[in-house]
Amino acid sequence: xxxxxxxxxxxxxxxxxxxxxxxxxAADMVRQMVGDCVPLAWSGGNAEGGLGTHAAGxxxxxxxxxxxxxxxxxxxxxxxxxxxxxxIEMLGEPRSGRVIICDAPLxxxxxxxxxxxxxxxxxxxxxxxxxxxxx
Amino acid sequence: MLTVLANAALIGGLIEACREVIAANADHLSExxxxxxxxxxxxxxxxxxxxxxxxxxxxxxxxLPKALExxxxxxxxxxxxxxxxxxxxxxxxxxxxxxxxxxxxxLARALEHAIDAVARRGRAGPGDKTLLDVLxxxxxxxxxxxxxxxxxxxxxxxxxxxxxxxxxxxxxAFLGDRSVGHVxxxxxSCALLTAAICRFLEEQCPA
Numbered sequence: 001x002x003x004x005x006x007x008x009x010x011x012x013x014x015x016x017x018x019x020x021x022x023x024x025x026a027a028d029m030v031r032q033m034v035g036d037c038v039p040l041a042w043s044g045g046n047a048e049g050g051l052g053t054h055a056a057g058x059x060x061x062x063x064x065x066x067x068x069x070x071x072x073x074x075x076x077x078x079x080x081x082x083x084x085x086x087x088i089e090m091l092g093e094p095r096s097g098r099v100i101i102c103d104a105p106l107x108x109x110x111x112x113x114x115x116x117x118x119x120x121x122x123x124x125x126x127x128x129x130x131x132x133x134x135x
Numbered sequence: 136m137l138t139v140l141a142n143a144a145l146i147g148g149l150i151e152a153c154r155e156v157i158a159a160n161a162d163h164l165s166e167x168x169x170x171x172x173x174x175x176x177x178x179x180x181x182x183x184x185x186x187x188x189x190x191x192x193x194x195x196x197x198x199l200p201k202a203l204e205x206x207x208x209x210x211x212x213x214x215x216x217x218x219x220x221x222x223x224x225x226x227x228x229x230x231x232x233x234x235x236x237x238x239x240x241x242l243a244r245a246l247e248h249a250i251d252a253v254a255r256r257g258r259a260g261p262g263d264k265t266l267l268d269v270l271x272x273x274x275x276x277x278x279x280x281x282x283x284x285x286x287x288x289x290x291x292x293x294x295x296x297x298x299x300x301x302x303x304x305x306x307x308a309f310l311g312d313r314s315v316g317h318v319x320x321x322x323x324s325c326a327l328l329t330a331a332i333c334r335f336l337e338e339q340c341p342a
Binding site: 046047052053077078079082085086090 | 211212221224256304305306
C-alpha cells in the first residue's frame with residue numbers, strides 16, 4: 001500500500017446492495033484488484049442494518065468515495081437504484097453531475113470499472129467499460 | 136379548507152393521523168408485500184412515520200409547504216426501499232408547488248406536478264400496479280372538487296383495483312403473471328394515508 005492520497009485523481013467506486021454482506025464482499029473483491037488507488041465505499045442494508053437500502057447511507061458512501069474525477073455507482077435491485085438517484089440529488093450541484101449509476105452487474109461491473117479507474121480513465125470511460133457487460 | 140385550521144394544529148394533526156394509520160396497518164402492509172415483494176413495506180413505512188413523528192415539534196413550527204418538504208426529506212432518509220424516494224418525492228414536490236405565483240394554495244396543481252415527479256422517479260405509469268394507481272384517481276377527485284369522503288372512497292377503490300393488475304415495476308415485476316391476484320402494498324399504503332388525511336380534515340372542518 002502506497003499510502004496514496006484518498007482524494008486521488010482516479011474515479012471513485014460506490015457499491016450499493018440490499019445486503020450489507022453482498023456490498024462489503026463486492027468491495028473486498030474490488031480492493032483485491034486495485035488496492036488503495038481507487039476511492040471505494042459501500043452501502044448495504046436499511047437504516048436498521050436489515051436487508052434493504054437507504055438514501056442516507058448511500059449519500060455517506062458517495063462522500064467517502066468522492067473524487068473530483070467523479071464516482072461510478074453500482075446497484076443491485078430496484079430500491080437500490082431509486083435510493084441512489086435520491087442520494088445523488090441530495091449531493092447537490094455541481095457534484096451530482098459527476099456521479100453516474102451504472103447499468104451493469106454489481107460485482108463484475110464494479111471490479112471492471114475499478115480496474116479501468118485505477119489506470120486513470122475518465123468517468124465516462126469507466127462507466128462505458130462496466131456497461132459493456134450488460135447485453 | 137386548509138386555511139381554516141391553525142398551521143401547527145394542521146401539521147401536527149396530519150402527522151399523527153398518518154403515523155397512526157401506518158402503525159395500525161404495518162403488519163398487513165408487510166403481509167401484502169411478502170406475497171409479491173420483499174415483505175418490508177409495513178416496517179419501512181412505520182420507521183419513516185415514526186421518524187417524522189419524532190420530529191413533529193420542529194415540523195409544526197414551519198409554514199405548511201416547508202413542513203411538507205421537510206417531511207418528504209425525512210421519509211427519503213428513513214423509509215428505505217423504493218417507497219422512501221417515492222413518497223419523499225411526492226411530499227417534497229407538493230411542498231414546492233403548493234403555493235402558486237398568486238400566493239393562493241392550489242392543491243390540484245401541486246398534486247399533478249408531484250405525481251408526475253413520482254412517475255418519473257419510479258419510471259412507472261398508470262396500470263403498472265404501484266402507488267400511482269391510487270394517486271392518479273385521487274388527483275382526479277381533487278380536480279373535480281369531490282368531497283373528502285369521496286376522495287377517500289375513491290382511493291380505497293383504486294387500491295383494490297390493483298388486485299387484478301400485473302406488476303410492471305419493482306420486485307413484484309419479477310413475478311410476472313403471478314403478481315396478479317394481490318393488492319399492491321404501495322397502493323394500499325397510499326389509500327390508507329389518503330383516507331386518514333381525509334378523515335382528519337373532515338373531523339376538523341365538518342361540512
